[in-house]
Amino acid sequence: MQYCAFLRGVNVKGTNMKMAEVCQVFKEAGMENVSSILASGNIIFSSDKDAVELKTILEKAMSEYFNYEAFLFIKTVAETELFWTKNPFEKNENFHTYAFVGNENVENVLMNEFEIALKSENEQAKIVNNIFYWQVSKGNTLDSSFGKVLGKKSLKNQFTSRNINTFEKILKKF
Known part of the structure; x- marks a missing residue:
């Protein structure tokens, strides 16, 4: 299923990250067909996991890689x-x-x-x-x-x- 992850607090108040790195974190966490839209933390990807499980996996991966408390919200194509x-x-x-x-x-x-x-x-x-x-x-x-x-x-x-x-x-x- 295709999803969009909306990250909170990206490239504001000292939390700077390149979207290429964010995409790499998503790929390393097992996501497929990963790409970003704009520099504000909108990541499109595919996964066969549900949104609740994805939120847990991706917040942990982002928090560990970028050393900040990550919050993100996962929506399907239809929801988006x-x-x-x-x-x-x-x-x-x-x-x-x-x-x-x-x-x-x-x-x-x-x-x-x-x-x-x-x-x-x-x-x-x-x-x-x-x-x-x-x-x-x-x-x-x-x-x-x-x-x-x-x-x-x-x-x-x-x-x-x-x-x-x-x-x-x-x-x-x-």
């Missing part, structure tokens, strides 16, 4: 496609739209955080198909109150986010 096709926001050149990949029910945790956060003009969030989507004006991603919540240590093992355009690139590579 939903992030793109269920996007509730119209494309707007003045906004970034993000979709969040994570543990079961993390969308509700994120919505609770979003609801109590101060919002910039036209900043909004929606849950569609158990996926949390966030739209924020360009230039406000890291400055927004909700954007700061995303870096909370208590949440780091629960999700990662990607710009919606990343999902389109991933789907084209599948």
